[in-house]
Amino acid sequence: xxxxxxxxxxxxxxxxxxxxxxxxxxxxxxxxxxxxxxxxxxxxxxxxxxxxxxxxxxxxxxxxxxxxxxxxxxxxxxxxxxxxxxxxxxxxxxxxxxxxxxxxxxxxxxxxxxxxxxxxxxxxxxxxxxxxxxxxxxxxxxxxxxxxxxxxxxxxxxxxxxxxxxxxxxxxxxxxxxxxxxxxxxxxxxxxxxxxxxxxxxxxxxxxxxxxxxxxxxxxxxxxxxxxxxxxxxxxxxxxxxxxxxxxxxxxxxxxxxxxxxxxxxxxxxxxxxxxxxxxxxxxxxxxxxxxxxxxxxxxxxxxxxxxxxxxxxxxxxxxxxxxxxxxxxxxxxxxxxxxxxxxxxxxxxxxxxxxxxxxxxxxxxxxxxxxxxxxxxxxxxxxxxxxxxxxxxxxxxxxxxxxxxxxxxxxxxxxxxxxxxxxxxxxxxxxxxxxxxxxxxxxxxxxxxxxxxxxxxxxxxxxxxxxxxxxxxxxxxxxxxxxxxxxxxxxxxxxxxxxxxxxxxxxxxxxxxxxxxxxxxxxxxxxxxxxxxxxxxxxxxxxxxxxxxxxxxxxxxxxxxxxxxxxxxxxxxxxxxxxxxxxxxxxxxxxxxxxxxxxxxxxxxxxxxxxxxxxxxxxxxxxxxxxxxxxxxxxxxxxxxxxxxxxxxxxxxxxxxxxxxxxxxxxxxxxxxxxxxxxxxxxxxxxxxxxxxxxxxxxxxxxxxxxxxxxxxxxxxxxxxxxxxxxxxxxxxxxxxxxxxxxxxxxxxxxxxxxxxxxxxxxxxxxxxxxxxxxxxxxxxxxxxxxxxxxxxxxxxxxxxxxxxxxxxxxxxxxxxxxxxxxxxxxxxxxxxxxxxxxxxxxxxxxxxxxxxxxxxxxxxxxxxxxx
Numbered sequence: 076x077x078x079x080x081x082x083x084x085x086x087x088x089x090x091x092x093x094x095x096x097x098x099x100x101x102x103x104x105x106x107x108x109x110x111x112x113x114x115x116x117x118x119x120x121x122x123x124x125x126x127x128x129x130x131x132x133x134x135x136x137x138x139x140x141x142x143x144x145x146x147x148x149x150x151x152x153x154x155x156x157x158x159x160x161x162x163x164x165x166x167x168x169x170x171x172x173x174x175x176x177x178x179x180x181x182x183x184x185x186x187x188x189x190x191x192x193x194x195x196x197x198x199x200x201x202x203x204x205x206x207x208x209x210x211x212x213x214x215x216x217x218x219x220x221x222x223x224x225x226x227x228x229x230x231x232x233x234x235x236x237x238x239x240x241x242x243x244x245x246x247x248x249x250x251x252x253x254x255x256x257x258x259x260x261x262x263x264x265x266x267x268x269x270x271x272x273x274x275x276x277x278x279x280x281x282x283x284x285x286x287x288x289x290x291x292x293x294x295x296x297x298x299x300x301x302x303x304x305x306x307x308x309x310x311x312x313x314x315x316x317x318x319x320x321x322x323x324x325x326x327x328x329x330x331x332x333x334x335x336x337x338x339x340x341x342x343x344x345x346x347x348x349x350x351x352x353x354x355x356x357x358x359x360x361x362x363x364x365x366x367x368x369x370x371x372x373x374x375x376x377x378x379x380x381x382x383x384x385x386x387x388x389x390x391x392x393x394x395x396x397x398x399x400x401x402x403x404x405x406x407x408x409x410x411x412x413x414x415x416x417x418x419x420x421x422x423x424x425x426x427x428x429x430x431x432x433x434x435x436x437x438x439x440x441x442x443x444x445x446x447x448x449x450x451x452x453x454x455x456x457x458x459x460x461x462x463x464x465x466x467x468x469x470x471x472x473x474x475x476x477x478x479x480x481x482x483x484x485x486x487x488x489x490x491x492x493x494x495x496x497x498x499x500x501x502x503x504x505x506x507x508x509x510x511x512x513x514x515x516x517x518x519x520x521x522x523x524x525x526x527x528x529x530x531x532x533x534x535x536x537x538x539x540x541x542x543x544x545x546x547x548x549x550x551x552x553x554x555x556x557x558x559x560x561x562x563x564x565x566x567x568x569x570x571x572x573x574x575x576x577x578x579x580x581x582x583x584x585x586x587x588x589x590x591x592x593x594x595x596x597x598x599x600x601x602x603x604x605x606x607x608x609x610x611x612x613x614x615x616x617x618x619x620x621x622x623x624x625x626x627x628x629x630x631x632x633x634x635x636x637x638x639x640x641x642x643x644x645x646x647x648x649x650x651x652x653x654x655x656x657x658x659x660x661x662x663x664x665x666x667x668x669x670x671x672x673x674x675x676x677x678x679x680x681x682x683x684x685x686x687x688x689x690x691x692x693x694x695x696x697x698x699x700x701x702x703x704x705x706x707x708x709x710x711x712x713x714x715x716x717x718x719x720x721x722x723x724x725x726x727x728x729x730x731x732x733x734x735x736x737x738x739x740x741x742x743x744x745x746x747x748x749x750x751x752x753x754x755x756x757x758x759x760x761x762x763x764x765x766x767x768x769x770x771x772x773x774x775x776x777x778x779x780x781x782x783x784x785x786x787x788x789x790x791x792x793x794x795x796x797x798x799x800x801x802x803x804x805x806x807x808x809x810x811x812x813x814x815x816x817x818x819x820x821x822x823x824x825x826x827x828x829x830x831x832x833x834x835x836x837x838x839x840x841x842x843x844x845x846x847x848x849x850x851x852x853x854x855x856x857x858x859x860x861x862x863x864x865x866x867x868x869x870x871x872x873x874x875x876x877x878x879x880x881x882x883x884x885x886x887x888x889x890x891x892x893x894x895x896x897x898x899x900x901x902x903x904x905x906x907x908x909x910x911x912x913x914x915x916x917x918x919x920x921x922x923x924x925x926x927x928x929x930x931x932x933x934x935x936x937x938x939x940x941x942x943x944x
Contacts, residue, residue, distance in 0.1 A: 095711050101302035102707065104337035106817030107348030110377045112416045113423060114768030115822075116355040116832050122323070125426035126357075129419045130770050132165060138404055138411065138777040140164070141418045142797035146397040147172075147384030149795040151451030154435040154460060155219065156180065156364070156536075157382045159421075160797065168432040170425070172221040172269075172361075172382065173439070176241040177532060177661060178210060178539035179222075181439035184465035185213055186662055187541045189478040190532055191226055192638065193658030195243040195253055195683040196735075197481040198861040199887040202474075203253045207260020207268075209474035214266045216466035218435030220425070221267040221326065225257040226537070227315035228272040228330060231638070231684065232716060234693040237279040237593045237605030240637035240659055241537040244683040245717040246732065247311050248882045248906070251318030258322040265429050270319035271328035272363055274312045274345060275301030278696050279596035279605030281706050282331040283365070285388075286596060290604055296704030299697060300333035303710045308349075309910040309917075310714045317354050317905075321834030325358045325424030329378065331366045340367045343815070346377030353829040359420035364536075370395040371403055371812060379417040384795035390451055392793035398804075401782050401797050405805045408812045410820055411777060415770065436462040452791045467542075479660040479667035481859055481887075484680035485653075485736040492584075492629060492652040494674025494738065497558035500583040503551070505564035506575060506623050508614040509588035509635055510548040517544040524598040526613060529588065530635040532659040535595025535605070541662055547588050547633065550665035554673050568614045572622040580626035586672065587623050589616035591636040610641045610690050617644040624650040633668055635659065639686050639693070642729060656682070674738065679859030679887075681735040681931065685718050688729045692721065718932040719878035733863050733882075733931035739892070740853040741860050746928050746937035751842035755904070755943055757919050759838050762831020764824065779805055828916045839905040839917065844941060846884060846900040848928055854892035861887045862928060864900045865935075868909065869922030875909050880927060883907075907943075919943065 095101065114126055133141065143160030144167070152158065157172030174180035177188045188194075188210060194203055207225070214222045229236050231245030243250040254270060261268040281287050281299035288295055303312060316327065327350060330339035337344070340362045350356045359379035365388075367373050367381050373395065386395035394400075403409040438460035440450040448455025485493070495503070513519050513528025523531070523538040529546045532538050545553075552562040563582070567575055579585045589612045596605030601613065611617065612634075624630040624645060631653040634640060645651055655678065660667055670676040687693060694716075697708040715723050718732035782805070784790060784798040799805065829836050850862050864884030868877045884900030907924065908917040923942045929935035 095304065095709050098302070098709060101304065101709065102300065102336040104335040104342050104344045106815055107343045107352065108375060108815070108818045109820050109822060110347045110375065110413065110416065111351040112768055112822060113357050113420050115765035116357070116830070117763070117766065118357060118833055122357065122423070122427050126419070126423045128426050129422035132422060133415050133418050134771040135165065135774050136162060136418070137775045137781070138414070139401060139782065139797040141414050142397065142400045144418045144421055145380050145400065145414065146394055146795055146797070147382045149384040149392050149451060149793050150390040151440050152384070152449050152794050154438050156439050170220045170432055171218055171435045172223065173214065173219045174223045174536050176224045176226050176537045179214055179217055179219060180536065180539050182217055182437045183442065183461070183463060183540070184467065184542050185217070185539060186467050186471050186475050187531060187539050187544070188475045189482055189661045190240045190659040191242045192240045192244070192683055193482045193660050194478045195249065196484055196658060196680040197478060197887060198681050198885045199481060200252065200256045201887070202478050202481055204256040204260040205474045206478050207257040208263055209471040211261040211264030211266040213466040213471055215264050216464065217437050218433050219266060220430050220432050221269060222261060223269045223271060223328065224261065225254050225268065225319070226271055227251070227254045227319065228274050228312065229277045230312055230315070230716070232277040232694055232710070233606070233696055234639040234684070235593070235607035235610055235696065236277055236638070237607065238533070238535065238537065238595055240533045240593065246882050247314035249683065249885065251315035254315050255318040255322040258319050258324045262323070262325065262428055267325035267424055267428055267430060269326040269328050269361065270316060270324050272330035273316055273327050273339070273350065274308070274330060275303055275334050276330035276332055276339070277301060278708070280696055280698050281700070282596065292700060294700050294704050295706070298332045299706045299708055300336050301708050301710065302335055304713065305912050306910045307710055307713045311716060313349055316350070317834055320354045320356045321840065323833065325428060326361050327356060327358065328361050328363055329366060331363055338368050340378050341369050341373040341376040343376035351377055352827050354835050355830050355833045357420070357833060358424045359417065365389065367395050370399050371408055372815060374400065374409055374413060375815065375818065379420050390793055392795055394795045397795045398797055398799050401799060402805050405777055405779055405782060411773070415773070436464050449791055449794065451793050454791050475661055476663045476666065479663040480670060480676050482657050482660060482680045483667055483671045483678050484656045484682055485678040486656055486730055486734070487646070487651070487654040488736055489652040492631060493672060495584065495672055497560060500560055502561040502563065502582050503555060503584050503586065504578050504582035505548050505551060505562060505586050505588070506566070506579070507588040507616065507619055508566050508568050509590040510546065510564070511566055512544065512546045517541040522597060524594065524600050526592045526600055529665065530590040530592055530659050531661060531664065533592060533594040533637050534600060535597050537595065544662055545665045547665040547668045550669040551586070551672065554669040568616070568619050572618065575619065575622045576626045579623040579630070582627060584629040584631060585623045585627040586631045586633060587620050588633045588635065589620060590614070590634070591640045593637045606696055610639060612640055620645045620651065621648070624648050631655070631672070635664065639684050641690055642686065643688055646729065674856070677738040677856040677858035678735070679737065679861060681733050681861050682730055683732070685721055685728045685732045686730040688727070692726050692728070715878055719881065722879040722932070731931050731933045734934070735861070735931070737858055739856040739858045742851045742853060743862060743928060743936045744849050744851070746846070746848040746926070746939050748926055748939050748941040749845045749847065750941070751845055755843050755919060757921060759828055759836045759917055761828065762826045762836050765826050839903065839908070841904050842901050843904045843907055844902040846902060846926055846928070847897065848937060849895055849897050850888060850890070851895040852890035852892055857891045859887055860890050861885065862898055863931065865927040865932060866907070867925040867927070868907070869920045869924065871922055872920065875911065875918070875920060877909060880932065882932070
């Protein structure tokens with residue numbers, strides 16, 4: 076215990092002086108044991124009922140049955156990317172876990188939804204919830220029980236981070252609010268959501284040892300360590316996870332890389348201390364696929380489910396849990412009560428969400444109608460594995476289309492170029508590789524590891540295979556025919572672009588589709604190992620734009636991108652009169668672009684990130700391996716992410732966070748701040764003491780002789796079982812397991828000041844201030860309208876200084892011409908709080924808070940203030 080106190084004191088001292096003055100202090104993560112048990116915080120009646128049933132089920136399970144629930148059956152050893160074991164005796168079937176963030180991975184006849192970063196640009200809680208519900212609806216119909224979505228890690232620290240398109244935004248407030256809506260939408264369809272990846276998984280470079288050694292980085296000795304100071308961890312990277320927990324998310328996925336020197340899936344400070352204790356998380360922690368790198372240490376640190384079941388290597392059938400967990404309980408290394416908690420945490424949200432597992436009607440491993448039941452072992456006979464059920468319907472289609480339409484951001488519109496006027500345009504020529512589907516079709520490679528046509532999505536485990544996709548060219552051609560406009564053009568992007576110039580000169584207007592792609596470091600696309608090498612447009616896009624604009628004074632550029640891109644080579648060109656931007660928009664990205672170009676729908680999206688003038692204004696990736704082979708990534712920028720960094724450093728961006736033009740005239744008026752309570756406290760009140768989980772007594776006592784394979788089972792190759800081959804395996808030569816520093820098996824009889832309920836201390840979520848104003852649409856178009864509210868905190872205390880302004884409210888309204896609507900932002904206590912490293916708790920400072928309302932993080936129409944005394 077003394078060692079823990081000394082380490083914590085060292086971390087606090089370093090953080091107070093200068094968060095990274097002693098960098099060695101951030102190569103260590105403090106211990107937190109034991110894993111807090113489920114049922115220690117108050118929950119709603121339905122959750123408590125589910126918990127009671129789950130406890131009863133667990134009490135009537137044998138040890139091996141419990142282990143079977145906690146461990147996947149192995150890669151390709153079931154129809155889904157993750158499949159748990161069963162307890163047939165109690166009617167517990169295998170759970171199907173499937174990616175992911177924008178639809179159902181590896182399935183046919185499904186919808187490809189707009190990516191997370193795309194739907195975030197709508198700034199719409201409703202559209203995000205409807206997208207989540209539509210995704211849940213299709214997952215349910217395919218037989219998926221648990222969908223690996225939404226994503227708030229990566230948060231978006233790096234502009235060129237490979238997977239930022241899967242998440243929502245680098246702003247924790249926006250990401251958190253949207254994550255909560257996604258969870259609510261998904262889980263409302265009797266499918267469990269999984270919020271991921273916790274935490275600090277901000278780049279693909281060096282996230283996994285074996286993966287990056289396989290890319291040729293032989294000097295790598297350990298995965299990257301994300302070294303995050305205490306305040307930044309709480310105010311930025313953990314923030315949106317708390318929103319998801321508050322929304323009753325069923326599961327949280329831990330990450331691949333290290334966090335302050337401790338592997339993400341065995342980091343007790345994060346999983347036990349922050350997630351289960353302070354946030355009061357009542358669901359279960361699952362590993363990312365092969366992110367678990369230890370057995371006992373991970374279990375003690377809070378990991379509840381191992382996926383896909385294989386341990387250190389893909390598809391070898393050798394687990395870190397499974398029979399190893401059985402052995403660890405039987406030899407006394409892990410107490411059975413820890414396993415009981417793991418299983419109870421898994422079963423409770425299943426019961427709470429009324430998930431009734433059914434046999435999935437698709438296979439992740441083959442498109443054939445019949446194949447092996449256990450594909451990885453090539454065993455199980457010739458059975459039906461794909462029923463080819465079309466799970467799309469009017470609701471899911473509408474959710475995807477509405478999201479794509481509302482996501483388009485209008486960056487530039489000189490001379491009222493847009494919407495296109497058919498009275499002035501007889502022919503329209505379209506350019507760029509991004510305008511058409513590539514030669515291989517919409518599904519252009521495994522996990523979409525490709526970029527030879529229009530950008531539908533990024534690549535990796537977060538991708539899906541589009542069933543029906545209409546390219547921008549085809550969508551525009553179909554729409555233009557209604558106005559008798561002739562469509563032509565070329566996708567030529569390299570070599571002598573004189574033909575591009577000739578075609579552009581012959582058109583009344585030209586549209587250029589350019590793109591930038593990225594993905595997971597499961598493969599290399601055009602030399603990019605997940606993370607983008609730079610922020611330049613792909614496929615010579617800059618030169619194509621310049622060639623088109625050199626001959627046509629009415630050039631429109633449509634940018635489809637996974638994140639920020641550099642537009643400086645042509646953005647000020649007077650012939651580039653209009654620019655639209657969207658994230659990967661899935662099935663309906665082409666149709667949405669056509670609708671906006673022709674004015675069938677007015678653009679209403681807002682940038683969920685900042686577009687800089689200089690690439691050096693962004694936080695660079697860690698791409699070099701030091702001599703010791705241990706890459707360290709120090710988050711020295713603290714909480715100053717995206718627009719906060721630009722504001723603090725007084726750097727002028729090209730287009731700021733929240734920016735987006737409209738076809739209509741929008742007016743914001745009548746701003747007022749109102750206190751929700753006469754007095755808003757500075758500190759959190761003491762929460763209630765932990766509740767007694769009231770667990771029933773176990774009906775079975777583990778016995779060594781019951782742990783071996785039953786005689787009627789012929790083990791499948793590579794399948795992960797809970798059974799041992801022989802009882803002699805129970806005890807090894809080790810006489811005592813080397814428990815981690817600070818380990819204890821005794822549950823605390825007190826509650827952390829920041830905890831006490833699901834989502835944390837209940838006071839965090841109380842309304843503190845209401846900000847109200849009105850917004851009007853004076854036309855000439857009916858349109859979606861996004862308003863944003865930012866707050867500047869007091870800056871008197873040097874230890875508690877914050878960014879100049881922080882987003883603390885946003886609202887999207889659908890307004891017809893002449894319509895006016897009142898807007899209310901509910902500012903909660905946590906929205907005004909900062910993390911005080913001395914107190915190890917949240918604190919709302921005394922002083923003046925300035926309020927800014929407008930159209931972006933820099934375009935403010937109204938200001939007011941309120942004072943806390």
